[in-house]
Amino acid sequence: MQTHEQTYFSARGQVITAFFVALVIVLNNQSIPVLKIIRYLGFYVSVAFSWLFAWMIIHFIAWLSKSIDGFPRWNKTYDIRFVMQMIGGVAVPCLAAVALAFGFLEGFGRDFRASGYLTHEFPIICLLILIMNLTYLLLHYRQEANRLADELNAKTGALRKAVLDGQIWKKRTLILKQKLETAKKDAAGISKRLLETENALAALEAKLKVRSGGADTLCELPKLRGFMEIQGALSIDKIPYTEIRYIEYEKRRAWVYTSKSPHFRRTSLQEIQKSLPANWFFRVRNNTIINRMYIIDGPGIKKGRSMEITLRLPKKQTKTLTIHRRKVAAYLEWFSLAHV
Known part of the structure; x- marks a missing residue:
């Protein structure tokens, strides 16, 4: 499996996806109604932080996927590519999510263990990271399949053209050989008839006699x-x-x-x-x-x-x-x- 330039989510798509991910993280497991919670300033602070957090992870996954595309040894087979995507695109961002949440909560004086992050927000983040990586893998596999199909069609077309050209040249060569054999036979026949004519003429001249002085000479x-x-x-x-x-x-x-x-x-x-x-x-x-x-x-x-x-x-x-x-x-x- 060769690598080439892949087309993934655009920068605008990453921003919009990060926004929806931030909303899911903030509104998940909330006992306050949505119309009420949006009146609090803390809601927008949490959404902003979650959006930044989600955008960084999404951007990292996009960067990582393109980086993996640049290493041919990691793209030799689909299995190797899948393992490298799971390690770099799932494991590393999940660990980064834990580290960032720990730093944010501890920085604001909240106990990380008692916050419930590992039981509520973290599973959602891991699930979203997994979905994002699987989406990138599907895009990668689809484009690779399209590329291989295009190469196969091109090679098949070239092979078909070569076969047709070979058949045409084979027929032409056979016709030329037949014409050459006919020409050789005609030339041999003409040479033989010419030689027979010359020999007959020589024999005829040899039998001619002239008479001189009453004696045959x-x-x-x-x-x-x-x-x-x-x-x-x-x-x-x-x-x-x-x-x-x-x-x-x-x-x-x-x-x-x-x-x-x-x-x-x-x-x-x-x-x-x-x-x-x-x-x-x-x-x-x-x-x-x-x-x-x-x-x-x-x-x-x-x-x-x-x-x-x-x-x-x-x-x-x-x-x-x-x-x-x-x-x-x-x-x-x-x-x-x-x-x-």
């Missing part, structure tokens, strides 16, 4: 075009065919060695071979595909029934590969033809 190799798509960490990398030196399959990965850095694809070498231009790339071994552009010094060197070829690598490096005897004939046929 083949035209120059078509320009190497196209690229290989490889899924990177954040995007799809497009590697031009002209940058691929060779492709080697190792540890269930197809490693594509280029002029810059190697890349890998999680697919078989056979699938990669199908997507490459056959007149430029040849599978010299079960795990290696080479690019015609980077073969050094002709088709290679015969080594018995097999053959060795040398590839040009970046930074003036080379790589020597041995072609198995079963692939030598196919390799020489592929190398000797300008087209497939």
